[in-house]
Amino acid sequence: MRKYVFSYGSNLTLERIAARTPSVQKVRNYCLADFSLQFNKRSRDGSTKANIEPTPGAFAWGIIQSILPEDEEKLDRAEGLGQGYSKHYFEEKVDEKECRIFYYSADWIAAGDPYDWYLDYVIYGAITNNFPAAYIQRLGHIRAKQDPIRTSGGFNDRLTRKIDRHRIDFPDLWKMK
Secondary structure (H helix, E strand, O other): OOEEEEEOOHHHOHHHHHHHOOOOEEEEEEEEEEEEEEEEEEOOOOOEEEEEEEEEEEEEEEEEEEEOHHHHHHHHHHHOEOOOEEEEEEEEEEOOEEEEEEEEEEOOEOOOOOEHHHHHHHHHHHHHOOOOHHHHHHHHOOOOEOOHHHHOOOOOOHHHHHHHHHHHHOHHHHOOO
């Protein structure tokens, strides 16, 4: 029996989560009511990562994905379960049956900015999953900072190059103003 996860950050990009959990399959887009997307999860690399927090009247877009049970532990490790993220659950219908869906939220909160490449993963995921334009625009207004490893030429990630190419090929999708 497959497990269900709500992804809202860099795991919106299928290639990103598939590298961690090969069995991943997208189920559908999902708008989680009374939560807001923040970039306030303190990361060991000096940046912040995506987090969702209870916020009455707000909403956070994401996707419900399914994974095989043996991939759940892999995802827990990749996400830092117990080392910055906790796992939480909500109930939602999937294929006409009520299912338990898990998501991660931050234990380590900090002010700061995400790295530009990380925010690009989130924006790319929002674009490729056809999230509402207003939500994508809101993501585009989030301040990000340069990753010193990437800017020094030491960062050579295939997915980041793909996203950079997408930005060139589809500039209108990346106009955030």
